[in-house]
Amino acid sequence: MAGELEGSKPLSGLLSGLAQEAFHGHQGITEELLRSQLYPDVSLEEFRPFLAKMRGILKSIASADMDFSQLEAFLTAQTKKQGGITCDQAAVISKFWKSHKTKIRESLMNQSRWDSGLRGLSWRVDGKSQSRHSAQIHTPVAIMELEIGKSGQKQVRVAWTKIRVPFDHTLAGQESEFLCLEFDEVKVNQVLKKLSEVEESISTLMQPA
Secondary structure, three states, X not given: OHHHHHOXXXXXXXXXXXXXXXXXXXXXXXXXXXXXXXXXXXXXXXXHHHHHHHHHHHHHHHHOOOOHHHHHHHHHHHHHOOOOOOHHHHHHHHHHHHHHHHHHHHHHHHHHOOXXXXXXXXXXXXXXXXXXXXXXXXXXXXXXXXXXXXXXXXXOOOOOOOOOOOOOHHHOOOOEEXXXXXXXXXXXXXXXXXXXXXXXXXXXXXXXX
């Protein structure tokens, strides 16, 4: 059955499955699933070392974030070593990495990032509908919504309506959160003033010495 493993046709699918499992967190992709779908005529005993070899090659390429020159040199060396890969397999691996390098790199960066970041921001102007003081009802307010999370993760909408809200640790396991902020005219002016100060500081730093 060695000939089945040396064929390049199912290898692209195998690499995609390995990338999904190793870099994108898809836990349901097992060695038995990959074997039955891509190499059904190969026994599990023969498939396991082949799978380990391809997983090792892919992880080596990804962990080194190889550019295309490094990739070609690495794959050429793999074709020359005993028990390595064929030239056809090297061509498939090269094509796969060139197509998926950016997404895999982004996924690895997200996995190495401990804290969440700002994924999106939207705002609108609305009329205040509730207030302790009747005179403030229907006065214009700015509503800002911040999406906090890591790239590529699911969205979980959490509505907050106050400016200062302590982080809800019960939501720490969720993948994406939405923080809603409400600003009256005074707060908007304060924010605009701070943004103007930041802009001036950046302009000063960007000026040639």
